[in-house]
Amino acid sequence: MINTMYQLDTLDSAQAFIASLLIGAAFGFFLERAGFGSSRKLSGVFYFKDMTVIKVMFTAVITAALGLILCIVLGIVSIDGIYLMPTVYGAYIVGGLIFGVGFVMGGWCPGTAAAGMASGKIDAIIFLVGAILGSAVFNEMFGLVKPLYESGQSGVVFIYDTLGMSRETFSVLLCIAAIVMFWGCEWIEKRKTAQPILQNSTILKTLSIAVLAMAFMLVAVKPGLSLNQLPGTMTGTTLTESQLLEAVEMAQDHIEPEELADRMLRQEPGLIVVDIRPVVEYMDYHLPNALNIQMKDLHQALVQYKNAGTIVLYSNGMTHPVQARDSLYRNGYNNAFILTDGINGFIEKCLTPVSLRDEILPKETTDKIRAWRAFFLGSTNVQSESYTPQEMLSDSMLIDAESLEKQLERADTKILDLRSQTEYNTSHIKNSFSLNIENLRTNLNGVGSMLQPRDMLTRHFSSMGIQPDDNVVIVYGNKTQDATLVGIALERIGHKSYKILNGGFAAWKSVNKPVVSELPETVISSYPNNGTDNFSVDYKTVLQYVKSKKAIIIDVRPSDYFSGSKSDEARAGHIPGAVNRPYTEDIIIVNETAQFKPIEELAKAYEQIIPSKDSTVIVHCRTGHQASQTFFVLKRLLGYRNVLWYDAGWSQWAAIKDLPIE
Amino acid sequence: MEKHDLLKKKYMNPYLAGIGLGLTLLVSFLVLGAGLGASSGLARIAACIGLCVAKTHTLSSEYFGKWGQHPMQYYLVFMLVGTFIGGLCSALLANRTKLQIERGKQSSVGLRIVFAFIGGILVGFASRLAQGCTSGQALSGTALLLTGSFVFLICIFVGGYATAKLFRRQWND
Numbered sequence: 001m002i003n004t005m006y007q008l009d010t011l012d013s014a015q016a017f018i019a020s021l022l023i024g025a026a027f028g029f030f031l032e033r034a035g036f037g038s039s040r041k042l043s044g045v046f047y048f049k050d051m052t053v054i055k056v057m058f059t060a061v062i063t064a065a066l067g068l069i070l071c072i073v074l075g076i077v078s079i080d081g082i083y084l085m086p087t088v089y090g091a092y093i094v095g096g097l098i099f100g101v102g103f104v105m106g107g108w109c110p111g112t113a114a115a116g117m118a119s120g121k122i123d124a125i126i127f128l129v130g131a132i133l134g135s136a137v138f139n140e141m142f143g144l145v146k147p148l149y150e151s152g153q154s155g156v157v158f159i160y161d162t163l164g165m166s167r168e169t170f171s172v173l174l175c176i177a178a179i180v181m182f183w184g185c186e187w188i189e190k191r192k193t194a195q196p197i198l199q200n201s202t203i204l205k206t207l208s209i210a211v212l213a214m215a216f217m218l219v220a221v222k223p224g225l226s227l228n229q230l231p232g233t234m235t236g237t238t239l240t241e242s243q244l245l246e247a248v249e250m251a252q253d254h255i256e257p258e259e260l261a262d263r264m265l266r267q268e269p270g271l272i273v274v275d276i277r278p279v280v281e282y283m284d285y286h287l288p289n290a291l292n293i294q295m296k297d298l299h300q301a302l303v304q305y306k307n308a309g310t311i312v313l314y315s316n317g318m319t320h321p322v323q324a325r326d327s328l329y330r331n332g333y334n335n336a337f338i339l340t341d342g343i344n345g346f347i348e349k350c351l352t353p354v355s356l357r358d359e360i361l362p363k364e365t366t367d368k369i370r371a372w373r374a375f376f377l378g379s380t381n382v383q384s385e386s387y388t389p390q391e392m393l394s395d396s397m398l399i400d401a402e403s404l405e406k407q408l409e410r411a412d413t414k415i416l417d418l419r420s421q422t423e424y425n426t427s428h429i430k431n432s433f434s435l436n437i438e439n440l441r442t443n444l445n446g447v448g449s450m451l452q453p454r455d456m457l458t459r460h461f462s463s464m465g466i467q468p469d470d471n472v473v474i475v476y477g478n479k480t481q482d483a484t485l486v487g488i489a490l491e492r493i494g495h496k497s498y499k500i501l502n503g504g505f506a507a508w509k510s511v512n513k514p515v516v517s518e519l520p521e522t523v524i525s526s527y528p529n530n531g532t533d534n535f536s537v538d539y540k541t542v543l544q545y546v547k548s549k550k551a552i553i554i555d556v557r558p559s560d561y562f563s564g565s566k567s568d569e570a571r572a573g574h575i576p577g578a579v580n581r582p583y584t585e586d587i588i589i590v591n592e593t594a595q596f597k598p599i600e601e602l603a604k605a606y607e608q609i610i611p612s613k614d615s616t617v618i619v620h621c622r623t624g625h626q627a628s629q630t631f632f633v634l635k636r637l638l639g640y641r642n643v644l645w646y647d648a649g650w651s652q653w654a655a656i657k658d659l660p661i662e
Numbered sequence: 663m664e665k666h667d668l669l670k671k672k673y674m675n676p677y678l679a680g681i682g683l684g685l686t687l688l689v690s691f692l693v694l695g696a697g698l699g700a701s702s703g704l705a706r707i708a709a710c711i712g713l714c715v716a717k718t719h720t721l722s723s724e725y726f727g728k729w730g731q732h733p734m735q736y737y738l739v740f741m742l743v744g745t746f747i748g749g750l751c752s753a754l755l756a757n758r759t760k761l762q763i764e765r766g767k768q769s770s771v772g773l774r775i776v777f778a779f780i781g782g783i784l785v786g787f788a789s790r791l792a793q794g795c796t797s798g799q800a801l802s803g804t805a806l807l808l809t810g811s812f813v814f815l816i817c818i819f820v821g822g823y824a825t826a827k828l829f830r831r832q833w834n835d
Contacts, residue, residue, distance in 0.1 A: 004695025011694065019693050020737040026686040026746020027698050027797075031745070032752035034679035035672070038780075039764050043833060046826040052676045057801060059680025064687040064805035071692065072723060085803055087810030092799070096814040098784050100821020105829045106781020107764070109796040110789065111700035113782075114742055120761040123778040128704065130782020137710060137783065138790035140723040149791060158807040170807065180835025182677070250797030252768050417827050625678040643667035 001269070007081040028115050037119040039107030039127075045106045051185035058178040059207065066214050069171060073093055073218065077302055078270070089152030099361075106130065121630045150658075154300075161303055166332055168219040175215040179208045193358050253325055255337040257349040259370045263310075264288065270309025274302070275343075278550075279541055280616050280642050283534040287314070287343070298324055299331065307335050314339035314346070320338055349377055351521050397636045398596060399499040399506045404429075404473055414470045416486060417507055419477035427515040427565065428510060429475060433464045433522070437482050440489045449623040451489055451536075458493050458527040465522035474499040474504050480594040481625055484632040488645065492533040506593040535631070537644045539652055539659060542618055546576055546660065551611065551616040552577040556630045557650065561622070563622065569622070569654040573661040579609055583626040586633050594639065603638055613640050620646035620653075672756060688807055694737065701789035702740030708786075709733035725790070748831020768834040778833050 034056045036043045040372045044050025071077045103109055108116060108127040116124030134540040138145065160170035182204060208271035263271055264287065273290040275282050282292040293301045305311055311328070321338040328336040339346060350372045356362065361369075379453060407413045410428060417424050424434040440457065444450035452460070466472060472490060476483040483500045490498050501507060509515075545551035555562050555578040562580040564572035574580070586602055587594040596602070610617055617640060621627040624647035634640040653659050674682075688700055705726075710733050712720035720726050726733070753759045765774040789795040792814050794803065800818060803811025 002692055004692065006695025011696065012735065016737045017695065017735075017740040020740040021744040021747075022689045023686060023698070024692065025751070026739035027683070027741070028688070028745035028748025028750075029752045030674075030679050030682040030686060030748075031759070032749040032756075033674040033682070034676055035674075037753055037758065039768075040833060046822050047830065047833070056683060057671050057675035057796075060683035060687060060801060061805045064685025064691070064802075065682050065807060067688040068691055068805065071688075077692055081695050082691055082806065084806060085799070085808055085810060086790045087808060087813070088793070089810070089813065091815050092792045092814040095788045096817020097788075099788035099792065099795065099814075100818040100823075102781045102784030102786075102788060103796075104822040104826050105819060106778045106785060107832070108778070108781070109700075109785060110704055110742075111698070111745055111795070111797040114700060114745040116754075116764075118746050118749030118759075120759045122761065122763045123765070123774055126775055127782035127785070128776040129703045130779040130784075131701065131786030131789070132708045132711070132782075134783040134786020134788075135701075135790055136786075138705075138787045139708070139712070139723050141722075142723065144757035145791065146724075154809075159807050159809045159812050162809045167807065174807075201675070201677075203675050203677050207681075280823035340775075342782045344811035349749065357798035425804055530701040587781075613706045618797075 002077045002081070004077065004081040006083045007078075022313065027111065028118065031112055031115040032119060036112040037115045037121065039112075039116060039121065039123055042109075042112055043104060043107045046190050051189055054185050057184055058181060062175055062178050065171065066211070066218065067332070069167065069218055070214075079308060082303065084156045087152075087157045088150065091149050091151060091613055093152075094148060097563055102134075156304060157300075158303060161299075161306075166308075172212075172215045173220060175211045179211060184207070194287075203387040218438065222471065253322075253329075253336075253338060254340045255310075256340050257346040258345070258368075260312055260339055262368075263377070265371060265375050268310075272309055272311045273297075273303075273632065274303050274311060274313050275315070276313055276320055277343075279537075279544065280644070281316070283644075285343075285534075286345070290314075295320060295600060298328065302328065302333070302336075305335070306333055309335060312339055313337070314342050316344055317342045357399040361465045372445075393486060397499055397632070398502040399473060400502060401511050403511050404501055404508070405513055407471065407473075408469075408587045412467075412470045413473060414466050415473045416477060418466070418482045418486065419473045419475075423477065423505075425517065425518055429505075430514065430516045430518075431520045432475060433520055435464070435486065437485050440485065447652050448645055449625070449651075451485075451492060451624060454492055454532060455529050457489050458529040461490070461493060462525045462527045465525045466495070466527060467525045468495065468528065470495075470497065471626045473501060474498060475501045475508070477504060478506070478593045480504075480596060480630040481583060484628040485625055487632050487636070488628040490576075491535065493527060493529070494526075494533075500596075503590065503595040504593050506591060507595070508589075535643065535645050537618065537646050539646070539648060539656065541644070541648050542653075543577065543659065545616070545618060549577060550620050551644070552611075552618070553618045554609065554630060555580050555650070556583040556619060556621045556626050558582050558584070561650075567654075571649055571654040571657075571661055573654075574650070575620075575653060576662045577659050577660075581605075581609060581630070586629065596633070599637055602633055604642075606634065606638055610634075610640065615640070616640060616642045616644065618644045618646055622650045623647075624649050667717065672758070683801075684805070687802060690802075691805075696737075697798060697805065698741065699738040699794065699802070700742055700745060701795035701799040702736070702738040703784070704786060705790055706733045706736050706739045766831075766833040766835050776834050777829055795797045 005011050005013070005019070035052055036570060037504060041050055042053060045053040061077040072079055105462040106127045108124055110131055113127045117128060158167070160167045163170065186204070264273065273287050275286045275292045276295055276298070277290060286292065291301070302311060311333070313324050315321050318338065318341065324443055325336045325338050347572065350369065352371055353373065354366045370380065415429055416435045417428050417432040418435055418437055421436070440447045440452055440460065442452050442456070447483070472495065474483040474486050487498055487500065544555070545553065553575055555574050559580055560566040562574050564574070585605065586597055588597055617634060619627040619630045619634065624645065627645060627649060630646050631643055635643040654661070670678070687698055690696065706729065709720060709726040709729050712726055713733070715730070721731070763774055765771065785795065792799060799811045800815040804815055809823055
């Protein structure tokens, strides 16, 4: 199997540039050979004078298309290794029409003009200058044409799926159409001009026969890539009901958990594991590298894996995957399977520790279970949700000065002081580290003030010597949301053992606890960096929830920003359906210092907004800072289980003009 | 007859040239993992000129801006240079390098230049809108059997044939 440069992400390397230069040279060579260094010859096609364009172009298309299908069937390359342009209907239709006018008017297209320039055509140079200018015009007008540029976005769509036929059937039809066109072109040229006639040429005859033979051959040897090939799927057409029932009867549509575990463990190429559960459940736990695709999106999302590799669908149980698989099967997929007993069965069969099993197992099996557990639990976030009940629900996430003083001398206590550098330098709690919260945020994908990715955060916390078993205590200056932002950063790296000194440094000072000015000593640690967090969501997920109305969206900004009467962003207002609960409602200010309200009071307030502890809740503000506080209150103080954090918040939502607002 | 005998010698059989192009495209798929392209290279040149003329404006523009400070460090720029080199080799070998403005005998140089220039602007604009030109979409995309590329290809011919008559003058002999 070839790994393409696109696959290896090395298209920006020197090797790729050299390869592109050489491929370009071959491209230019054949263009010029074909006569495309002449605008007159190119335009001839539009006046039925010279049909070379059609002949060359379609010969090239069928050569490359059949060649590529052959390479895929033979396992030389995977379709995943090739960049597939998404279809954007509106943009392509309008773009095609304008291009056609420009082509016939200018007599060139970009590639042929380069070849034309090489053969001394001044009009080609002028055309190229025009095209460069046209690109610049597009850039200047981008704001204006953007709606068109994005209209009809449909993702990667194959023509044979659009037409509802198999790839092989379409290939044969394309070849037949091309050959009919070639003979038609010869006939047109014969009638219209006194050009030489290729109608009797051996090359055309040989080509016609060879192309058809090859196309039919591809149909005959339709790919049999899956080891668990279903019976009766060699026909290349959509599979029949009786074949489906036959496969179901023989239980060939299932894959056992143990088999899947083994195949995932050895990282079998071409194995696509699809989790069809709701996003929240997926984020709580999923099999490593599983794709999360909702039922309605399956056809579109899986089309690139159709009959290439093995698709395994799972949910909690069996009902939905069975329906999904049958639907795929009816659409010609012979490589979709369901995981027997779903994710629950998988956990029970493969991930239950040996010590908890009733039966006595041979050593071979116990070794396997250990390997599975190490693979499936070691590198994912399943263990991160295993809080003790006391950790989950409590004010034990808040600490007072007395309790902090008691654990001050313990080696596993790490104190983070969030006040300004000068305040810290003057006096601080012994062994505390100064931390500026802005050092935990950065610009990600063009959005400012985003919490840094996990790897950056682990390095940051490692530089303060923090280790997974440490008890981190956060001491803030006067803003509770500073402390919760550090808290959510710790949550992102998987560190659940942290507490916030309620009332901040002022609370420590007010009871006259000792302070020092010496800096702490530390040994840099190496905090493990694996997986991603399971609570951060992007605007796409939020949009899904806006549409499905299956989540409570809490906008924690001040009410005048929520209503839109004040705005510092691209647009004013709020996400449709969001409720406003300003973060300031959860705190009280004592001596200019914020502290959390009593838990009972908070619990009562949120009971009015959120129906149950299992409801999905999305919190957001403008940049994620204030919302981190509501996240902490809901998840860590009140024990809501499905709280999601939309970090990019209103600053991003307002800036993406296509997103709905109220 | 003498003239077209000459032509016959000059250009390669279109089907053989097509196979050559198709194989080039296949190699591109297998090595680069992407098809051929030409208009992207031109757009990168436009961005590069933009950077020279108005740096902050170009960097802050939404479309060119995302290519950063070095838009020319892109594989399709090299492919475009290669296309020129390959074309030059073939033209030199066939003795087809003659400085000229190609047009019909009755047509004026001015008309041909204006058409070539405006045609170029339209093509440059349309290629950005459709994320590719005859190379990237119509040739490479259709070989990948992508719906959008077929739509684009059909629309090129619709647009071309619908307006061909308007631009015929430049080829009148």
